[in-house]
Amino acid sequence: MMTLEDKYDVIVIGGGHAGCEAAHAAATLGSKVLLISQNLETIARMSCNPAMGGVAKGQIIREIDALGGMSGIVTDKSAIQFRMLNKSKGPAMWSPRAQCDRKIFEKEWREILEKNKNIDFWQDTVNQLLVENNTICGIITDMSTKIFSKSVILCSGTFLNGLIHLGKKNYKGGRSGEPAAEGITKQLIDLGFTHGRMKTGTPPRLDGRTIDYSKTIEQKGDEEEIKFSYLTTDKIDKQHSCFITYTSKEVHNILKKSFHDSPMFNGRIQGLGPRYCPSIEDKIERFSNKDRHQLFIEPEGKKTIEIYLNGFSTSLPEKTQIEALRKIEGLENVKMFRAGYAIEYDYFPPTQLKHTLETKIIKNLFFSGQINGTTGYEEAACQGLIAGINAHCNIENKNSFILERSDAYIGVLIDDLITKGTDEPYRMFTSRAEYRLLLRQDNADERLTKIGYEIGLASKERLKKLEKVLGQSTELLKFIKKLSIEPNIVNEMLVEKNSSPLKQKLKMNSLIARPHITIKDLMIVNELRNYLKDNNISQEAVEKVEIEIKYGGYLNKEKKSVEKFKKFENMKLDVNFDYSKLHSISTEGREKLDLIKPTTLGQASRISGVSPSDINILLVYLGR
Numbered sequence: 001m002m003t004l005e006d007k008y009d010v011i012v013i014g015g016g017h018a019g020c021e022a023a024h025a026a027a028t029l030g031s032k033v034l035l036i037s038q039n040l041e042t043i044a045r046m047s048c049n050p051a052m053g054g055v056a057k058g059q060i061i062r063e064i065d066a067l068g069g070m071s072g073i074v075t076d077k078s079a080i081q082f083r084m085l086n087k088s089k090g091p092a093m094w095s096p097r098a099q100c101d102r103k104i105f106e107k108e109w110r111e112i113l114e115k116n117k118n119i120d121f122w123q124d125t126v127n128q129l130l131v132e133n134n135t136i137c138g139i140i141t142d143m144s145t146k147i148f149s150k151s152v153i154l155c156s157g158t159f160l161n162g163l164i165h166l167g168k169k170n171y172k173g174g175r176s177g178e179p180a181a182e183g184i185t186k187q188l189i190d191l192g193f194t195h196g197r198m199k200t201g202t203p204p205r206l207d208g209r210t211i212d213y214s215k216t217i218e219q220k221g222d223e224e225e226i227k228f229s230y231l232t233t234d235k236i237d238k239q240h241s242c243f244i245t246y247t248s249k250e251v252h253n254i255l256k257k258s259f260h261d262s263p264m265f266n267g268r269i270q271g272l273g274p275r276y277c278p279s280i281e282d283k284i285e286r287f288s289n290k291d292r293h294q295l296f297i298e299p300e301g302k303k304t305i306e307i308y309l310n311g312f313s314t315s316l317p318e319k320t321q322i323e324a325l326r327k328i329e330g331l332e333n334v335k336m337f338r339a340g341y342a343i344e345y346d347y348f349p350p351t352q353l354k355h356t357l358e359t360k361i362i363k364n365l366f367f368s369g370q371i372n373g374t375t376g377y378e379e380a381a382c383q384g385l386i387a388g389i390n391a392h393c394n395i396e397n398k399n400s401f402i403l404e405r406s407d408a409y410i411g412v413l414i415d416d417l418i419t420k421g422t423d424e425p426y427r428m429f430t431s432r433a434e435y436r437l438l439l440r441q442d443n444a445d446e447r448l449t450k451i452g453y454e455i456g457l458a459s460k461e462r463l464k465k466l467e468k469v470l471g472q473s474t475e476l477l478k479f480i481k482k483l484s485i486e487p488n489i490v491n492e493m494l495v496e497k498n499s500s501p502l503k504q505k506l507k508m509n510s511l512i513a514r515p516h517i518t519i520k521d522l523m524i525v526n527e528l529r530n531y532l533k534d535n536n537i538s539q540e541a542v543e544k545v546e547i548e549i550k551y552g553g554y555l556n557k558e559k560k561s562v563e564k565f566k567k568f569e570n571m572k573l574d575v576n577f578d579y580s581k582l583h584s585i586s587t588e589g590r591e592k593l594d595l596i597k598p599t600t601l602g603q604a605s606r607i608s609g610v611s612p613s614d615i616n617i618l619l620v621y622l623g624r
Contacts, residue, residue: 003145003146004145004147004148006147008034008120008148008150009026009033009151009391010022010026010027010031010032010033010034010152010388011033011034011138011139011149011152011153012033012036012152013126013139013152013153013155013156014037014155014156014157014159014369015037015040015043015044016380017071017369017378017384018153018155018368018381018384019035019037019043019153019155019369020043020112020381021064021069021071021385022153022155022368022387023035023113023116023384024070024112024113024116025069025384025388025457026388026389026391026392027116028068028118028456029388029456030392031118031391031392031395032120033118034119034120034122035113035119035120035121035122036121036122036126036139036141036147037121037122037123038159038179039123039178040121042106042178043109044105044106044110045175046105046377047157047158047175048202049310050099050101050102050105050298050299050308052098052378053075053096053097053228053378054085054095054378055095056095056429056432056433057097057377057378057379058096058097059409059440059444060378060379060410060413061075061378063409063410063447065230066447066448066449066452066458067449067451067452067458068452068453068458068459068462069381069382070109071228071381072227072228072229073108073112073229073231074108074112075100075105076228076234077104078100078101078108079101079236080099080100080239080240080299080301080302081098081099081220081221081239081242082096082097082222082226082239084096084097084222084226085097090437091437091440091551092430092436092439093436094440095441096228096441098228099240099242099299101300101302101303103304104301104302122147124142124143124145125179125181126139126140126141126142127142127181128183129184129188129365130148131191134361136149136152136362136363136364137149138152139152150364151364151365151366151391151394152364152365152366153391154365154367154368154371155369155371156181156369157174157175157345157369157371157380158175158370159178159180159181159345160181160184160185160345160346160347160371161345161346162174162175162180162181162344162345163180163343164342165342165343165344166317166339166341167258167261167262167315167316167317167320168317174343174345176202176341180345185346192361193361194348194349194352195346195347195349196346196347196348196349196373196423197344197346197347198344199342200277200342200343200375201279201314201341202313202343203280203308203312203313203314204309204312204314204325204336204337204338204339205306205307205308205309205336206297206306206308206309206331206334206335206337207305207334208305208307209305210333211243211307211331211334212330212331212332212333213243215245215330216243216297216329216330218242218243219241219243219296221239221240221241226539230445230449230462230465230540231462231465240302242297242298243330244294244295245295245331246293246328246329247280247292247293247295247312247328248292248327249291251324251327254327255284255324259285259316261316261317261320262281262315262316277375277427278313279315279342280293280313280314281314294311295311295312296309296310297309297330306337312325313340314340315340315341316340318339321336321339345370346371347371347372347373348371348373349423350367350372350373350417350418350421350422351419351421351595351596353367353372353418354418354599355400355415356390356393356401356402357372357387357414364391364395366387368380368383368386368387370425372426373417373423373424373425374413374422374425374427376427376428379413379426379428382409382410382413386401386403386414389455389457401455404566405433405434405569406434406435406439406562406565406566407448408439408448409432409433412428412432412433412439415603416432419598419606420607421608434565435558435561435562437551437554437555438555438558440547442540442543449462449463450463468538470544472537472541473541473545473548476531476535476542476545479531480507480508480509481507481508482507483525483527484506485508485511485522486505487501487502487503487504489525490511490522490524493521493524497517498516499514499515499516508522508525512546512549513550519542565602568605570600570602571600571601571622572599572600573599573603573604573618575597575598576597579594582617582618582621584617585614585618586611586614588610592607592609593614601622604618
């Protein structure tokens with residue numbers, strides 16, 4: 001057996017979205033990192049759709065960027081279309097989304113990692129972890145190479161005992177054309193971990209030359225581009241459209257004929273799939289009252305004809321897939337590049353982790369991404385960031401880095417996983433956050449950049465840009481509150497907007513507080529227009545001021561709610577306490593508390609199976 005001479009601070013297993021952020025974070029903070037992957041040519045591969053962001057997911061990318069992660073920058077550099085979703089709703093629901101060029105995305109991530117002098121690379125498959133005295137100390141690969149390290153972050157994606165299903169056929173694989181990873185699951189079970197199986201899927205890839213776009217609905221990008229990263233300024237050179245089409249009863253009937261061949265329905269797949277991103281078979285079965293389902297025709301990149309058919313994930317036989325596709329409007333003559341398939345893989349219930357994503361059983365071993373039962377690039381990336389930071393903190397004997405639920409969607413996601421666990425692929429939604437008005441995509445920098453800078457991850461450049469925007473917004477708000485508006489200047493605009501005309505002078509902030517009236521609408525006021533121009537006020541500052549004026553009352557109410565919540569949340573609990581001694585607590589409550597070992601009373605209150613009366617008993621025990 002060969003042993004690498006170098007001893008690393010952190011070994012990151014897997015080069016997906018979690019692995020990339022983990023390696024970058026730990027290395028930027030000063031750790032010596034080895035990123036090991038089965039195939040270094042597939043680092044940061046977008047295994048599913050070529051897009052980043054979306055509802056709640058866009059907020060996560062903004063938070064990663066604010067902390068000093070790279071997913072936002074990579075997305076901006078590879079974007080071929082940008083859209084802000086839910087603009088018709090309140091700002092808590094606004095969610096940025098970008099269609100990306102798959103190849104450029106991989107290239108940009110690879111360049112970022114290779115420029116970091118603290119990162120080494122190794123191509124091999126890890127089949128064993130080296131553990132001594134319940135502490136990780138390295139790994140062994142398929143090629144019998146032993147590599148030592150102070151910590152390991154396992155970002156295995158769908159590769160742990162991955163099994164690909166296509167009709168009646170199945171074969172081992174982590175994704176199409178790549179082998180599964182075997183060995184680690186059994187070792188982890190022997191070490192005392194519990195595990196389960198999950199499944200996900202992907203749609204067929206199509207030949208764009210064989211699509212009749214005239215029969216589809218064009219979906220263009222936004223004219224006004226708002227980037228993911230606070231450091232990115234370049235605009236997309238050319239926005240590429242996506243297109244919408246629909247299935248039909250005829251399509252559904254074709255697919256139904258092969259349901260007996262579907263591994264989803266004949267019992268060959270045991271793992272649960274994502275509830276909110278179901279296969280087309282699931283949709284037809286679960287929503288049998290619907291005659292059609294929406295499909296998105298998405299380009300894979302600038303210089304390829306390959307198309308991703310979002311909404312048509314399937315594991316039915318190839319013949320059935322192509323027959324059904326050719327009954328869809330615009331796809332009558334379509335050709336497939338490759339068929340859709342389902343993949344089943346091992347995961348480890350995340351209740352076995354601390355909030356740092358370190359495992360409770362093995363010291364300095366971290367789990368990140370789909371191994372924790374999540375789905376989505378964004379969910380994986382933010383876990384990688386937190387695991388990378390905390391792996392470095394452990395080595396340097398620094399305080400753990402933990403985001404609270406009131407700090408970030410990242411905090412909500414990790415707390416949900418640790419306290420509630422998941423038995424189906426977890427996906428982030430805005431509805432999961434109690435304080436989503438405070439956790440908006442536009443204020444992620446305000447919430448997190450200073451924190452990222454203090455730990456050494458966010459750059460001085462990021463902090464300076466934030467301070468400039470905050471300074472501009474403070475001064476702009478003062479200006480707007482002082483400025484009085486004459487009725488004759490704005491009344492015509494107000495009538496057009498179905499807003500009551502003025503009878504006398506009114507402060508501008510009172511006008512902006514009205515529904516449907518924006519700062520942009522008030523650019524007809526010379527004093528405002530000149531102030532913005534003369535002081536070179538950024539769009540970010542303008543947006544912050546408008547949200548503050550329109551939603552200030554709600555924001556203050558939510559901030560007070562957070563303050564009350566934190567008093568309860570921060571009551572510490574002894575992680576070694578034996579809850580079996582508290583007989584007044586319900587049996588299920590005692591079992592769940594003993595299993596998860598919450599660190600605070602707030603965390604205990606969110607554990608499924610722990611009742612309010614159980615919490616009251618804990619309060620009595622704490623002397624409250």
